[in-house]
Amino acid sequence: MPLSSPGQPAPCRPLRIYMIAPRTPGSFWNMQGTLDAVGVKSLMPCIALSTLISLTPPDIPVVYHYCDENISAVDWDLPCDLVAISGFTLHADRIARLSRAFGARGIPVAIGGAFATLDTDLARPLADHLFVGEAEYTWPAFLKDFSAHRARPVYTQKSFVDINASPPPNWSFINGRDYLYMTVQTARGCPNRCDFCDAVRLIGNRHRRKPVDQVIIEVDNAYKAGCEVIFFSDDNFMVSRRYTETLLHRLIEWNAALPHPVQFSCQTDVRITDDEKLLRLMADARFAAVFLGIESLRRACLEEINKGHLHRPDLADRIRRMAHYGLLPFIGLIVGFDADDDDTFDEIENFLIDTGVPTVSISVLNAPEGTPLHQRLLSRNRIDDQFAGVWHFSTNIVPVKGSRRHLLQKHRRLFSRLYDPRHFEARTLHWLQQIRYFPSAYTQKRKAGTNILKIARIIRHYTFCVPAPVRRQFFSILRKTWQIDPRLIRKVITIMTQYCHYYTFVTADSYQEDRH
Numbered sequence: 001m002p003l004s005s006p007g008q009p010a011p012c013r014p015l016r017i018y019m020i021a022p023r024t025p026g027s028f029w030n031m032q033g034t035l036d037a038v039g040v041k042s043l044m045p046c047i048a049l050s051t052l053i054s055l056t057p058p059d060i061p062v063v064y065h066y067c068d069e070n071i072s073a074v075d076w077d078l079p080c081d082l083v084a085i086s087g088f089t090l091h092a093d094r095i096a097r098l099s100r101a102f103g104a105r106g107i108p109v110a111i112g113g114a115f116a117t118l119d120t121d122l123a124r125p126l127a128d129h130l131f132v133g134e135a136e137y138t139w140p141a142f143l144k145d146f147s148a149h150r151a152r153p154v155y156t157q158k159s160f161v162d163i164n165a166s167p168p169p170n171w172s173f174i175n176g177r178d179y180l181y182m183t184v185q186t187a188r189g190c191p192n193r194c195d196f197c198d199a200v201r202l203i204g205n206r207h208r209r210k211p212v213d214q215v216i217i218e219v220d221n222a223y224k225a226g227c228e229v230i231f232f233s234d235d236n237f238m239v240s241r242r243y244t245e246t247l248l249h250r251l252i253e254w255n256a257a258l259p260h261p262v263q264f265s266c267q268t269d270v271r272i273t274d275d276e277k278l279l280r281l282m283a284d285a286r287f288a289a290v291f292l293g294i295e296s297l298r299r300a301c302l303e304e305i306n307k308g309h310l311h312r313p314d315l316a317d318r319i320r321r322m323a324h325y326g327l328l329p330f331i332g333l334i335v336g337f338d339a340d341d342d343d344t345f346d347e348i349e350n351f352l353i354d355t356g357v358p359t360v361s362i363s364v365l366n367a368p369e370g371t372p373l374h375q376r377l378l379s380r381n382r383i384d385d386q387f388a389g390v391w392h393f394s395t396n397i398v399p400v401k402g403s404r405r406h407l408l409q410k411h412r413r414l415f416s417r418l419y420d421p422r423h424f425e426a427r428t429l430h431w432l433q434q435i436r437y438f439p440s441a442y443t444q445k446r447k448a449g450t451n452i453l454k455i456a457r458i459i460r461h462y463t464f465c466v467p468a469p470v471r472r473q474f475f476s477i478l479r480k481t482w483q484i485d486p487r488l489i490r491k492v493i494t495i496m497t498q499y500c501h502y503y504t505f506v507t508a509d510s511y512q513e514d515r516h
């Protein structure tokens, strides 16, 4: 049977689609230092492509090939009818290269994901078929059109889809052991309207929840794919308290029955600390780290970005409460608000020392295009159009007082200081000393073999691959943690696994050099 030329699938054979997750550039968020230390290849797999595979209509025969560029190289000569790429805005350059290279080979390219939706003008010329918005309805429609040779150049999903139309992702093309985390999404939508946030353009404000039964199936699938940590990738894990509580009960039941229980992590806002019962349930389910988007300790700063209602004057007590239950808060803070000043940096440092929070991200406020913040500052001539930097290193906002250079220097100095080995050790030990609650369901469980291997790799990393002060700090923390309570060793190993990245990041030449 003769094969059709690329882009011209023959009617009597399946479509051949090459799914590509583009290579992720280095950043604070890709955890490269940790990946190198524990010997896994990438942070997490692309949930969007795996969901698209599940969305294939049964009457359209498709043979999928899959490449995550963070795991293996693209096969440029793979015979296929279509290349489908999904990525975030940080993948823009790589998506452009992939698209041009496959275009030059005469293979049509479909592009979707956050990049296509948020940067539509940039993405449109790169794609033969562009997917704007959620793809639960448009991908099956496209497959029908493509197999009938009548596919359109743009498929736009204007309204947000019914979340019940989103099936469990098909993970059969990936090996969970290649990744630090596997991802599960429980819901889409966040009712908050933070001025700087472009995520709500993707997910909307209405909270659309998957049935809890389906979430448990997805969690189970992620576990079967070979992972030990499951990250709930919702932009805000706790929107509906009742739903979260129901889900946590089911997760406890599921995890406690496993021979080798997994750990969970998620990202959410400060309301998760409103209720101690929820914190206890999270500990019982085996949540390890919780990313908390606090943004600022100052109410005036939060009011600038329409987040004043999430200011909590008793934040320090709330963070200590999380520590009581052994939940590691990864606090997300931002500097560079109009209401910030030089004292902001000392306030942040003192807060972290006082509460004993080891892990923190501090970004400089930016105004992504399409957000209310961008519109407001543009009307005041405070957006730098020439900005082409990286969010963690720079900002497109012209400060109301002081210079950008001064702001960025203060930011970089604080961030470097917080991840200095001695500072980090003091905060980590302080956090560990506050833990009082140890869920009983897992005490008799043994660790999986891969988990033990990762711990051995971490010890080898700190023994042979780091400067002497960091090595001393590692063994000092282990010894002191054992003296506090031997049950905390697993937690401190988790923290030190992350520290491999933070230390590497803040000491890299690319971070330390003065860019402005």
Ligand code: SF4
Pocket (backbone or CB within 6 Å): 190, 191, 192, 193, 194, 197, 198, 199, 200, 235, 236, 269, 293
């Ligand atoms: S809480 Fe998070 S996801 Fe929700 S609008 Fe604010 S920044 Fe965006």
